[in-house]
Amino acid sequence: MFVSRTTVGWEALAPAKLNLYLDVLGRRADGFHELEMLMCPVRLFDQLRWTSNDRAEIHFTEGESTERFRFSVAGTDVPSDETNLAMKAAHLLAAEAGVEPYGSLSLTKRIPTQAGMGGGSSDAAATLQLLNQAWGVNYSKQRLTGLAAQLGSDVPFFFAGGPAVCRGRGEILQPQSGLPKLHFVVVKPDESISTKEAFMQLNAGQFDPQKSEGREKPLERLLELLRNGMLTAAAKAMSNSFQSVILASQPILASLQAQMTALNSWGATMTGSGSAFFGLCGTAQQARHLAGKLRAVLEDGSRAGAKHEFGEGHYLRGKTPRTHGTVWTTSTCY
Ligand SMILES: C[C@@](CO)(OP(=O)(O)O)[C@H](O)COP(=O)(O)OP(=O)(O)OC[C@H]1O[C@@H](n2ccc(N)nc2=O)[C@H](O)[C@@H]1O
Ligand SMILES: Nc1ncnc2c1ncn2[C@@H]1O[C@H](COP(=O)(O)OP(=O)(O)O)[C@@H](O)[C@H]1O
Structure with missing residues (x-):
C-alpha cells in the first residue's frame, strides 16, 4: 500500500x-x-x-x-x-x-x-x-x-x-524477493462468492494428511519457475484448492474459465475463494492482446469501454451459458 x-x-x-x-x-x-x-x-x-x-x-x-x-x-x-x-x-x-x-x-x-x-x-x-x-x-x-x-x-x-x-x-x-514483474488479465464475473461459504463447501476428504509428506513441494517449484522467468511453466504450476469445488457447483464460472483457457494457452486460475479468474501473460502487450480477444468473444457493446482510473474495465457477455463480468489488465506492484 x-x-x-x-x-x-x-x-x-x-x-x-x-x-x-x-x-x-x-x-x-x-x-x-x-x-x-x-x-x-x-x-x-x-x-x-x-x-x-x-x-x-x-x-x-x-x-x-x-x-x-x-x-x-x-x-x-x-x-x-x-x-x-x-x-x-x-x-x-x-x-x-x-x-x-x-x-x-x-x-x-x-x-x-x-x-x-x-x-x-x-x-x-x-x-x-x-x-x-x-x-x-x-x-x-x-x-x-x-x-x-x-x-x-x-x-x-x-x-x-x-x-x-x-x-x-x-x-x-x-x-519473497527476486520475483519478476508479472502481467495479468483478470476477469470478475457478476457472480460473487462469500469466503465463508467457499470454505464450507470444502469437505474433509479434500484434506489429505499425507499430502505434505514427501510431496514434490509445488509451491517451491512455482517460486523457482517465477524467479527463473520460466513463465509458461509457472502459469501451469499455479493452483487453487477451491477451484474444482467452485467450478463443480457453478457451471457459469466453469464456462468462463473454459473461455479464458481457450483464448490463453497459459490457462486461467481462480484467485482466493473466487469468483475472479486471472491469466498470467508474458508482457503488458500480451495482456492487452488477450483482453482484446476476450472482448471480441464476450463483449457487450452497451457497456464496453467503461474506464477505471487504475485500469480499464470492460463488460463481458458470453454465449452459453451467458457470462457477465468485467475484465482488467493489471500487473504486480512491488
Ligand atoms: C480465502 C482467502 C485467501 O486469500 O481470501 P479471499 O478469497 O477472501 O480473498 C483468505 O484466506 C480469506 O481471508 P479473509 O477474507 O481475511 O478471511 P477472514 O475474514 O479471516 O475469515 C472469513 C471466513 O473465512 C473462513 N476462513 C478464513 C481464513 C482461514 N484461514 N480459514 C477459514 O476457515 C472462516 O470461516 C472465516 O469466518
Ligand atoms: N471496505 C470493504 N471493501 C469490500 N468489502 C467489504 C469492506 N468492508 C466490509 N466488506 C464486506 O466484506 C465482504 C467481502 O469483502 P471482499 O474484500 O470484497 O472479499 P474478497 O476478499 O473475497 O475479495 C463484502 O461482501 C462486504 O460486505
Whole structure:
C-alpha cells in the first residue's frame, strides 16, 4: 500500500491481491483452515482519503458518523457503517492507541467485492497505516501487522509490501524477493462468492494428511519457475484448492474459465475463494492482446469501454451459458 500526504490530510492507495497458489491443508480446531499461499499485490487500487475536521472546519452530526469522525464510501455497494473493514480498522487503532477517532475518512472502491481479490482486507490495512500517520500514533509496521491479524486472516499480507508466502490462517508471512514483474488479465464475473461459504463447501476428504509428506513441494517449484522467468511453466504450476469445488457447483464460472483457457494457452486460475479468474501473460502487450480477444468473444457493446482510473474495465457477455463480468489488465506492484 502507498500512503502519502496531501495538502489537506493523508491519502492511501490500497492494492488488490491475486493468489498465484492456494492450498487448503486442513481444518483447525478453532474453525479456521490451515493455508499455504503465494499472494501478490496488483495495480488495481481502492483509495482512502483522510482530512482533519480542523482543517476542513466541519462538524459532523449525521448517519453513522460521530461528531468528530465521519466515514463515507463511493464506488460500490459495500457498507458505509461500522461493519466496513476500514471502520473496524479505525476503531481498533483508536482503542489500542487511546485516541478518540476524528477527521473525515472517505473510501473510493474500485476493487471488485467478493472476488478473492482482498479489497476489504487491503482497505483495512491501508486504514491502519493511514490513521497511524494522521492521528500521530506512530506504531511500528510490526505492531500494525499484529493489529491487522485481529481484523482478518488476509489483512497482515498487505503490510508485506510485495509478494509473500502466507501460512497459518494466512497471517504468517514470508516475503519473497527476486520475483519478476508479472502481467495479468483478470476477469470478475457478476457472480460473487462469500469466503465463508467457499470454505464450507470444502469437505474433509479434500484434506489429505499425507499430502505434505514427501510431496514434490509445488509451491517451491512455482517460486523457482517465477524467479527463473520460466513463465509458461509457472502459469501451469499455479493452483487453487477451491477451484474444482467452485467450478463443480457453478457451471457459469466453469464456462468462463473454459473461455479464458481457450483464448490463453497459459490457462486461467481462480484467485482466493473466487469468483475472479486471472491469466498470467508474458508482457503488458500480451495482456492487452488477450483482453482484446476476450472482448471480441464476450463483449457487450452497451457497456464496453467503461474506464477505471487504475485500469480499464470492460463488460463481458458470453454465449452459453451467458457470462457477465468485467475484465482488467493489471500487473504486480512491488
Ligand atoms: C480465502 C482467502 C485467501 O486469500 O481470501 P479471499 O478469497 O477472501 O480473498 C483468505 O484466506 C480469506 O481471508 P479473509 O477474507 O481475511 O478471511 P477472514 O475474514 O479471516 O475469515 C472469513 C471466513 O473465512 C473462513 N476462513 C478464513 C481464513 C482461514 N484461514 N480459514 C477459514 O476457515 C472462516 O470461516 C472465516 O469466518
Ligand atoms: N471496505 C470493504 N471493501 C469490500 N468489502 C467489504 C469492506 N468492508 C466490509 N466488506 C464486506 O466484506 C465482504 C467481502 O469483502 P471482499 O474484500 O470484497 O472479499 P474478497 O476478499 O473475497 O475479495 C463484502 O461482501 C462486504 O460486505
